[in-house]
Amino acid sequence: MKLTSLNATHRKLGAxxxxxxxxxxxxxxxxxxxxxxxxRTAVGVFxxxxxxxxxxxxxxxxxxxxxxxxxxxxxxxxxxxxYSCLPNGKGGIVDDLLVYRMDGETYMLVVNAxxxxxxWAHISGHNTFGVxxxxxxxxxxxxxxxxxxxxxxLQSLTDIPLAQMGYYTFKKGRFAGIDDIVVSATGxxxxxxxxxxxxxxxxxxxWNAVFKAGEAFGIKPVGLGxxxxxxxxxxxxxxxxxxxxxxxxxxxxxGWITKFNKDFIDREVLVKQKEQGVARxxxxxxxxxxxxxxxxxxxxxxGGDRIGTVTSGTQSPSLKKAIGMGYVAxxxxxxxxxxxxxxxxxxxxAVVVRPPFYKG
Amino acid sequence: xxxxxxxxxxxxxxxxxxDGDIATIGITDYAQGELGDIVYVEVETVGETLETxxxxxxxxxxKTVSDLFMPVGGEILEYNDGLESDPELVxxxxxxxxxxxxxxxxxxxxxxxxxxxxxxxxxxG
Numbered sequence: 001m002k003l004t005s006l007n008a009t010h011r012k013l014g015a016x017x018x019x020x021x022x023x024x025x026x027x028x029x030x031x032x033x034x035x036x037x038x039x040r041t042a043v044g045v046f047x048x049x050x051x052x053x054x055x056x057x058x059x060x061x062x063x064x065x066x067x068x069x070x071x072x073x074x075x076x077x078x079x080x081x082x083y084s085c086l087p088n089g090k091g092g093i094v095d096d097l098l099v100y101r102m103d104g105e106t107y108m109l110v111v112n113a114x115x116x117x118x119x120w121a122h123i124s125g126h127n128t129f130g131v132x133x134x135x136x137x138x139x140x141x142x143x144x145x146x147x148x149x150x151x152x153x154l155q156s157l158t159d160i161p162l163a164q165m166g167y168y169t170f171k172k173g174r175f176a177g178i179d180d181i182v183v184s185a186t187g188x189x190x191x192x193x194x195x196x197x198x199x200x201x202x203x204x205x206x207w208n209a210v211f212k213a214g215e216a217f218g219i220k221p222v223g224l225g226x227x228x229x230x231x232x233x234x235x236x237x238x239x240x241x242x243x244x245x246x247x248x249x250x251x252x253x254x255g256w257i258t259k260f261n262k263d264f265i266d267r268e269v270l271v272k273q274k275e276q277g278v279a280r281x282x283x284x285x286x287x288x289x290x291x292x293x294x295x296x297x298x299x300x301x302x303g304g305d306r307i308g309t310v311t312s313g314t315q316s317p318s319l320k321k322a323i324g325m326g327y328v329a330x331x332x333x334x335x336x337x338x339x340x341x342x343x344x345x346x347x348x349x350a351v352v353v354r355p356p357f358y359k360g
Numbered sequence: 361x362x363x364x365x366x367x368x369x370x371x372x373x374x375x376x377x378x379d380g381d382i383a384t385i386g387i388t389d390y391a392q393g394e395l396g397d398i399v400y401v402e403v404e405t406v407g408e409t410l411e412t413x414x415x416x417x418x419x420x421x422x423k424t425v426s427d428l429f430m431p432v433g434g435e436i437l438e439y440n441d442g443l444e445s446d447p448e449l450v451x452x453x454x455x456x457x458x459x460x461x462x463x464x465x466x467x468x469x470x471x472x473x474x475x476x477x478x479x480x481x482x483x484x485g
């Protein structure tokens with residue numbers, strides 16, 4: 001089991017620790033609901049140092065990224081970030097990721113912890129361009145400081161004008177007295193805020209500085225439990241649940257990050273899917289009758305015939321109702337379609353809706 | 361961890377309090393902590409007579425769902441309908457207002473096979 005640099009800090013705070021993607025990570029500190037609420041209304045801090053980071057350098061770095069990712073990385077300028085995915089050559093998804101353009105010949109890819117080795121092997125395998133690749137995951141820490149008060153809470157720590165930063169942009173600068181910190185206006189919560197990348201050696205210092213600066217704003221540590229409910233309220237995909245090696249980006253509603261103005265792995269099969277349509281689609285749904293959908297529960301139609309499978313589900317803490325995502329046969333994917341979730345052998349009524357579930 | 365000495369316990373983390381031949385049943389402080397924030401408790405077995413270890417209901421937390429097992433056999437007389445509007449009582453008062461069902465015990469001798477507080481404390485370490 002790997003530990004992040006903040007493991008002792010989480011234990012000292014009384015976090016419930018769980019194994020996740022090979023790391024021992026905090027599931028919750030005070031409680032999932034209060035942590036969720038903190039991020040929606042104030043500011044919360046997640047240690048997400050388990051995430052992976054690769055640096056790609058060289059004059060053909062963009063060419064390699066264009067080949068392995070589905071989105072059009074040529075649209076990036078310095079300081080911009082893009083959500084993208086790695087098609088697997090069989091119509092599925094190796095991983096979803098963020099692509100950071102540091103400069104014209106240097107990019108950072110941020111990948112899921114559970115996929116670091118798989119992604120590295122996949123991208124390396126396509127690196128016929130002589131691009132220099134460096135895996136900095138093990139020496140890089142990452143804090144996600146999320147919530148409507150995040151900019152105000154952190155501003156005293158940096159000269160970077162945080163409130164002015166556009167969504168999906170980043171700046172490298174001085175933060176908590178340390179130079180060359182990457183401050184990124186991104187997150188997985190829909191609550192606004194920042195993700196801060198730095199070397200492991202600064203972890204305790206930065207954690208303490210962030211909590212001191214945020215004290216007056218009600219800052220609290222937040223675990224993976226609330227991270228999942230927050231992302232699901234936004235309808236954000238979780239790799240391993242909603243997308244994986246067997247789901248295509250078109251089926252998953254990720255057509256918006258699949259750009260056909262360039263060549264890339266699986267372009268042909270995905271063009272065909274886009275033009276001809278897909279047999280199943282990832283949809284969001286809300287429960288009408290009482291029950292909580294969970295990963296792998298069957299989805300059935302009014303006659304009880306199987307039409308799909310739940311990929312994520314929870315009681316939404318913000319909306320106080322049960323929500324989920326799942327793949328259904330295309331005929332049932334329209335917003336407003338009545339579907340049924342099979343919960344302990346009972347068909348419980350739900351309706352297809354368009355995410356985000358939480359509209360702020 | 362709160363483990364009242366006067367109650368009996370199961371390996372599945374239910375507790376039982378006996379009054380005559382009527383048992384009040386709920387889940388332990390440890391169990392509510394492991395489940396996290398509880399969203400609702402579903403019991404649709406009132407009026408039924410169930411055997412030991414049969415499922416009498418389910419408890420849904422935000423992150424997970426868990427079956428509820430009969431510590432002993434008996435007829436389910438009553439469900440705590442206070443949990444309908446305030447399921448979080450299971451989190452905040454698991455041995456009090458968070459009780460789940462009352463059961464008319466079929467065979468009182470079965471109570472002896474349940475764990476006492478000391479044995480349950482040892483089980484959860």
